[in-house]
Amino acid sequence: MASVFQHPKTPKQASRKRARFDRLLEPEMLKALAEPTRAQILSCLLKCGRPCSVTEVAECCSIDFSMVARHLSTLARAGLLSSEKKGRTVWYQADAPALATYFRDLADAIDELSPQDGCPTDDDCDCCPSDASTKGSTP
Amino acid sequence: MASVFQHPKTPKQASRKRARFDRLLEPEMLKALAEPTRAQILSCLLKCGRPCSVTEVAECCSIDFSMVARHLSTLARAGLLSSEKKGRTVWYQADAPALATYFRDLADAIDELSPQDGCPTDDDCDCCPSDASTKGSTP
DNA sequence: GGAATACTGACGCCATAACGCAAGTATACG
DNA sequence: CGTATACTTGCGTTATGGCGTCAGTATTCC
Known part of the structure; x- marks a missing residue:
């Protein structure tokens, strides 16, 4: 599975x-x-929870059918599904706990990140990655 | 095949x-x-946390500038931002708690939804909305 | 009133990607 | 072997959406 699920x-x-x-927020997963x-x-x-073949899903x-195959491949590449080939059929399975964990991590990151007591209005606002030209007015 | 997909x-x-x-999972928000x-x-x-004008963000x-205006409008339409017009400037603000709550809800929904003890292999799986045509194998 | 500011909307261009079909590949089975 | 099954991949078409430009609207200030 992809690295998206790892905890930094x-x-x-x-x-x-x-x-x-x-x-x-890396867009790969969200785009998928x-x-x-x-x-x-x-x-x-x-x-469903159990592994499913492309045919079943289709x-x-x-x-x-071929669209489903392509979409499943995309989802797997984005780390949203695991796939295992057995014989001539490929079994795709969703890792629900991992997915739930991902969204909880995202929620936690948002909480951690957001300035609870507001952004200092006139100096030292690190909202932006690298730009210190426009510090200024607040409504 | 795939009795698992029926929902008797x-x-x-x-x-x-x-x-x-x-x-x-409604795609509007995720697409945004x-x-x-x-x-x-x-x-x-x-x-940042505080409301920002289009000019500031740009x-x-x-x-x-006009791209930022458009994107901000899209984000607001998707419910990811709130906007308030005061005089001639529009103040956009991200609602971090709401966003975090959304992702936690999504995680909870995934947990609730996923069959913890696996999907019964040969009968009574209600994975899919409306299709009961095929019977079949499991890996 | 007129100019400046802050944003919105409309047009066209282009890149990306979804869709459907059909041909290709890999595995199993007789 | 050959055939059937289960996918994958390539190709052309279509649709969606991002981007830039420019004109239009609304509000404020002089």
Whole structure:
């Protein structure tokens, strides 16, 4: 499975937190999830829980076989599914706990990252990666 | 094949959980998140915490003004940002707690939804919305 | 009123990717 | 062997969406 599920070690530094957040927001996984057909397929596999073949998923979702094969491959490449070839059939399986963990990590990263007491208005706002030209007005 | 994909009977609770999950996986929000530029902009606003104008974000992220305006509008439409117009400037703000809550809900929905003890192999699997045509094998 | 600021919307260009078909590959079975 | 099954991959079409430009709108300030 892909690295997306690994927990980054986060020393308690703002820059680390930002890095963690940015990494979790890495678009590969989200892009894979954001496509309706893929979401449907993933949903199907999550609901099922056991490994499924391409044919099964295609029949289940009533989607063209070759499209399902391609989408499953995309989902697996994004780390959302594991795949195992046995004989001539490939068994795809959704790792629900890993996926749930990923989203919880993302939520935690957002919590850690967000300035609870507001951003200092007129100096020392590290909102942005590398730009210190426009410090200024607040509504 | 794949009896697992049938849903002979759908208990109300299970179908509710599925509905909840599917609603959370609604692609609007994920699609908005899955675009690198938008992720950068959202990240910037999350890190800042306070409301920011389009001009500020554009300068901060070094992105073309009108693009930023468009992306901010997209993010707001997807529910990822709140916007408030005051005078001639529009203040966009990221609601970090809400976003974190969304991802936690998604994680919870996945946990609830996934069959902890595995999917019964040969009968009574309600993985799929509406298809009961095939019987078959499991790995 | 007129100019400046802050944003929005419309047009076209282009890259990416989904879709469907069909041909190709790999494995199993008789 | 040859055939059937289970995928994969390549190709052309279509659709979506990001990007840049520029014109338009709304509000403020002089």
